[in-house]
Amino acid sequence: xxxxxxxxxxxxxxxxxxxxxxxxxxxxxxxxxxxxxxxxxxxxxxxxxxxxxxxxxxxxxxxxxxxxxxxxxxxxxxxxxxxxxxxxxxxxxxxxxxxxxxxxxxxxxxxxxxxxxxxxxxxxxxxxxxxxxxxxxxxxxxxxxxxxxxxxxxxxxxxxxxxxxxxxxxxxxxxxxxxxxxxxxxxxxxxxxxxxxxxxxxxxxxxxxxxxxxxxxxxxxxxxxxxxxxx
Amino acid sequence: xxxxxxxxxxxxxxxxxxxxxxxxxxxxxxxxxxxxxxxxxxxxxxxxxxxxxxxxxxxxxxxxxxxxxxxxxxxxxxxxxxxxxxxxxxxxxxxxxxxxxxxxxxxxxxxxxxxxxxxxxxxxxxxxxxxxxxxxxxxxxxxxxxxxxxxxxxxxxxxxxx
Numbered sequence: 244x245x246x247x248x249x250x251x252x253x254x255x256x257x258x259x260x261x262x263x264x265x266x267x268x269x270x271x272x273x274x275x276x277x278x279x280x281x282x283x284x285x286x287x288x289x290x291x292x293x294x295x296x297x298x299x300x301x302x303x304x305x306x307x308x309x310x311x312x313x314x315x316x317x318x319x320x321x322x323x324x325x326x327x328x329x330x331x332x333x334x335x336x337x338x339x340x341x342x343x344x345x346x347x348x349x350x351x352x353x354x355x356x357x358x359x360x361x362x363x364x365x366x367x368x369x370x371x372x373x374x375x376x377x378x379x380x381x382x383x384x385x386x387x388x389x390x391x392x393x394x395x396x397x398x399x400x401x402x403x404x405x406x407x408x409x410x411x412x413x414x415x416x417x418x419x420x421x422x423x424x425x426x427x428x429x430x431x432x433x434x435x436x437x438x439x440x441x442x443x444x445x446x447x448x449x450x451x452x453x454x455x456x457x458x459x460x461x462x463x464x465x466x467x468x469x470x471x472x473x474x
Numbered sequence: 475x476x477x478x479x480x481x482x483x484x485x486x487x488x489x490x491x492x493x494x495x496x497x498x499x500x501x502x503x504x505x506x507x508x509x510x511x512x513x514x515x516x517x518x519x520x521x522x523x524x525x526x527x528x529x530x531x532x533x534x535x536x537x538x539x540x541x542x543x544x545x546x547x548x549x550x551x552x553x554x555x556x557x558x559x560x561x562x563x564x565x566x567x568x569x570x571x572x573x574x575x576x577x578x579x580x581x582x583x584x585x586x587x588x589x590x591x592x593x594x595x596x597x598x599x600x601x602x603x604x605x606x607x608x609x610x611x612x613x614x615x616x617x618x619x620x621x622x623x624x625x626x627x628x629x630x631x632x633x634x635x636x
Binding site for chain 1: 503576
């Protein structure tokens with residue numbers, strides 16, 4: 244019988260032994276089929292537990308958690324802009340206010356047809372929404388029907404912009420076909436003068452957070468990106 | 475990177491840990507959410523430069539222990555513990571969850587809490603003994619003896635073929 248106790252055997256299975264003890268266990272395993280069988284049982288147990296719970300770790304994070312974190316990030320950025328990553332856009336305080344408070348809203352569709360359509364199999368912004376995404380700067384949009392929230396570079400390159408109007412809000416990224424809509428949620432509803440941050444805003448913030456690389460553009464970067472055609 | 479994005483990045487692992495402690499996936503997400511809310515309120519207590527995942531594992535574990543105590547008190551009021559899987563359902567979700575419950579879930583639930591959390595951190599989350607002992611605030615020797623007993627119990631319940 245080998246001198247390997249259960250604690251040492253499972254420590255071997257868990258890869259916790261130093262070199263000397265690891266060799267000792269491996270020599271014992273080679274000499275003792277019963278011990279080797281026991282080690283195999285422990286190894287299978289570990290694999291079974293790991294496999295059983297692995298799918299939870301591979302699922303996309305449910306919206307309830309994204310919303311919770313996005314709302315927290317937004318609140319923190321408003322309360323103490325100096326301490327958060329949102330500093331980049333909080334310095335243009337009006338931008339944050341437009342996204343969270345929904346001030347000065349108008350209609351998206353109105354003579355220009357539908358705001359969203361499908362082109363080459365891709366959902367893209369059309370009409371006035373496309374124009375807003377092309378031309379409107381977040382720093383200069385008093386009274387605009389659709390407001391730009393943030394402009395930011397996405398992971399893997401390219402520009403994206405969040406937008407918000409009465410009928411719809413969301414995020415679009417510049418692709419070959421135009422502004423591909425990444426997310427579309429209900430807008431702010433009929434015009435109001437003051438509105439609390441809604442779950443819709445939180446969803447948009449979560450999408451921005453998931454897509455963006457680095458801080459959102461400041462006014463100068465946004466203007467330069469527009470000059471370059473958002474390429 | 476902000477506190478929130480850092481949390482989002484480790485959230486899949488936190489949900490997995492919460493699921494491995496809880497009776498089912500829905501309870502796991504409720505636990506995870508309660509822990510996240512607690513962490514957001516206590517964000518100033520987290521020291522940048524230390525491991526956020528260890529801090530979160532600790533919070534999840536503490537919330538779970540607190541809720542477990544409350545649940546035990548409630549369970550004693552409604553049904554004897556040995557009634558097991560057949561009675562004591564709180565509602566539709568509970569019935570459904572029991573139907574879905576696998577052998578592994580059932581076996582994990584049968585472990586005493588101190589063995590279940592050790593097993594969850596090491597076998598499910600893949601923490602080293604040292605990391606797991608730190609999360610749980612116990613000496614290494616205590617952790618390893620819980621692992622030995624917990625594994626023995628699981629093998630007894632799930633069979634040698636585990």
